[in-house]
Amino acid sequence: MLRVRGLSKRFGGVVAASGIDLEVEPGEILAVIGPNGAGKSTLLNLLSGLIRPDAGEITFLGQDLTYAPPEVRTWKGLGRAFQIVQPFPEMTVRENLLVGALYGKPGTPVQTAHRVVEQVLELTGLAPKAETEAGELTLLEDKRLELARALATQPKLLLLDEVMAGLRPAEALEAVALVQRIRTSGVTVLFIEHLMPVVRALADRVVVMDYGQVIAQGSYAEVAAHPKVRQAYLGRSA
Amino acid sequence: MILVGGVLLLALLLPGLPLGEWRAFVLDTAQFAFLISGLALAWDLLARTGQLSLAHGAFFGLGAYSAALLAPGLGTLPALLLGGAVAALFSLLLGLSTLRLQGMYFAIATLAFSEVIRTLVLKAQFTGGSIGLPVQPAFAGAYPLGGYYLAVAVLAICAMVSLLLGRSRLHYAMAATRQGEAVARVLGVSVVRVKLLAFMISAFLAGLAGGVYAMKTLFLTPYDAFGLGRAVEALVIPIFGGLYTTAGPLLGGLIVVSLETWLRLRIGEGYLVVYGLILILTILFLPKGLMGLLARRKGGRHA
Numbered sequence: 307m308l309r310v311r312g313l314s315k316r317f318g319g320v321v322a323a324s325g326i327d328l329e330v331e332p333g334e335i336l337a338v339i340g341p342n343g344a345g346k347s348t349l350l351n352l353l354s355g356l357i358r359p360d361a362g363e364i365t366f367l368g369q370d371l372t373y374a375p376p377e378v379r380t381w382k383g384l385g386r387a388f389q390i391v392q393p394f395p396e397m398t399v400r401e402n403l404l405v406g407a408l409y410g411k412p413g414t415p416v417q418t419a420h421r422v423v424e425q426v427l428e429l430t431g432l433a434p435k436a437e438t439e440a441g442e443l444t445l446l447e448d449k450r451l452e453l454a455r456a457l458a459t460q461p462k463l464l465l466l467d468e469v470m471a472g473l474r475p476a477e478a479l480e481a482v483a484l485v486q487r488i489r490t491s492g493v494t495v496l497f498i499e500h501l502m503p504v505v506r507a508l509a510d511r512v513v514v515m516d517y518g519q520v521i522a523q524g525s526y527a528e529v530a531a532h533p534k535v536r537q538a539y540l541g542r543s544a
Numbered sequence: 545m546i547l548v549g550g551v552l553l554l555a556l557l558l559p560g561l562p563l564g565e566w567r568a569f570v571l572d573t574a575q576f577a578f579l580i581s582g583l584a585l586a587w588d589l590l591a592r593t594g595q596l597s598l599a600h601g602a603f604f605g606l607g608a609y610s611a612a613l614l615a616p617g618l619g620t621l622p623a624l625l626l627g628g629a630v631a632a633l634f635s636l637l638l639g640l641s642t643l644r645l646q647g648m649y650f651a652i653a654t655l656a657f658s659e660v661i662r663t664l665v666l667k668a669q670f671t672g673g674s675i676g677l678p679v680q681p682a683f684a685g686a687y688p689l690g691g692y693y694l695a696v697a698v699l700a701i702c703a704m705v706s707l708l709l710g711r712s713r714l715h716y717a718m719a720a721t722r723q724g725e726a727v728a729r730v731l732g733v734s735v736v737r738v739k740l741l742a743f744m745i746s747a748f749l750a751g752l753a754g755g756v757y758a759m760k761t762l763f764l765t766p767y768d769a770f771g772l773g774r775a776v777e778a779l780v781i782p783i784f785g786g787l788y789t790t791a792g793p794l795l796g797g798l799i800v801v802s803l804e805t806w807l808r809l810r811i812g813e814g815y816l817v818v819y820g821l822i823l824i825l826t827i828l829f830l831p832k833g834l835m836g837l838l839a840r841r842k843g844g845r846h847a
Contacts, residue, residue: 354730380732388730394723405720408713409732416713459732 313362322348324518335495337509345518354386385461389468391448393440400436403458410459430454466497578695581797584781585702586749593742594722599654601775602661603631607751608758612679624755631751632744639743662770676765706790786835
């Protein structure tokens with residue numbers, strides 16, 4: 307579904323991504339993990355078009371999107387939720403979702419957009435908060451809104467950037483259930499995560515990054531046992 | 545909506561009211577107030593995308609000069625429309641070159657643009673340079689109230705566009721662009737297109753108001769038509785009245801211009817001090833402008 311080949315990006319002297327190869331299969335939940343500074347967020351920004359790669363290519367559903375602007379990727383079905391939640395604060399929850407529903411697919415009629423918003427409100431449990439201004443939400447609600455807004459663009463593949471960060475364990479559990487519901491509704495998911503219990507609970511497959519490179523991939527158990535991964539997380543002396 | 549309709553109806557009926565010896569003065573002030581309100585409404589449309597412009601004095605002036613130069617050959621209405629189009633064209637060029645600038649940097653770039661345009665008009669031959677440019681009255685003076693009703697029409701058009709955009713799907717794209725540009729793009733909003741479209745609509749309306757202004761003052765100089773004061777007015781009025789609304793800039797413009805005129809009559813030179821004081825107090829105590837005050841009175845939402 308998504309194919310990444312040799313994707314590279316440097317910021318001045320820092321190599322943030324170096325020859326990344328990646329494959330996302332339809333219907334799966336893929337986790338990208340790695341120590342701080344491994345280049346995970348850079349990868350996500352490259353995939354959603356917020357930064358342009360120096361080399362490599364990104365193919366999505368058979369189309370080359372390497373240099374496509376962010377909105378075009380969204381139109382093709384590549385959705386994105388941010389780590390630092392950035393709701394439109396002067397809009398209600400419903401209006402926030404409506405932006406995604408109206409513009410996520412060009413030419414969506416207003417009626418259809420409202421229907422999509424209803425469905426997403428239902429799926430994400432935000433229906434009771436629909437008329438609340440986004441500036442007044444709690445952190446958990448903010449995170450849900452971030453997810454919901456990306457869903458409102460009707461993505462085929464959803465990119466999630468540490469959406470669990472800052473949540474209490476019980477809240478993270480709720481969020482895990484939500485991501486599972488999203489997958490069940492037919493959306494493929496690629497997510498970045500620090501919390502290993504969340505990765506274990508959600509991921510069908512795990513990709514490990516370090517120093518801008520993919521150093522291992524496979525099931526959670528395979529990756530956890532991989533010597534390079536232990537080295538990356540525990541240090542060389544281990 | 546009702547408020548906006550009421551103001552427009554009153555504007556239409558005003559010349560028929562028994563105003564006595566003050567009639568000419570009231571109509572003249574009202575006509576000016578309508579044009580400044582229209583300019584403020586136009587400015588607010590662009591502000592809805594998060595772009596705070598100091599170029600609206602220049603768009604107003606471009607419309608004024610274009611309409612003044614074209615009217616003798618083309619007639620009043622085509623000249624006014626072309627005046628708006630010239631302003632829109634310049635806004636497209638300015639918009640394309642300032643796309644990456646935000647907040648203060650955008651404002652400074654638009655200010656520089658204003659200065660460039662003013663200097664060009666000052667140095668050019670066909671504009672009359674620093675000597676100024678005499679202007680034909682609207683419809684070559686065939687109708688005494690022609691200019692007045694044109695000002696009412698401009699205000700009506702600006703208010704209609706403002707209301708319609710506030711209810712269209714574009715409203716969400718503009719608000720999203722203002723409140724988070726990167727997020728808006730990732731949600732599928734063509735931020736570049738939205739910004740440029742808002743810029744062109746906004747400049748067109750400002751230019752339209754400028755054209756009618758030219759036919760009202762009958763004489764243009766670069767100092768008057770491109771003065772920074774007008775650019776500041778275009779921004780102060782929506783802030784005073786209530787940003788991102790239609791009734792806010794509309795009522796704000798009428799109040800601010802009336803106040804300014806009244807103060808100028810009362811205390812002559814010192815009027816700017818009082819004017820400034822009132823604006824400072826408004827910004828301090830009415831952060832959402834007049835519209836915020838009205839909303840609070842209705843007991844609707846806490847400010």
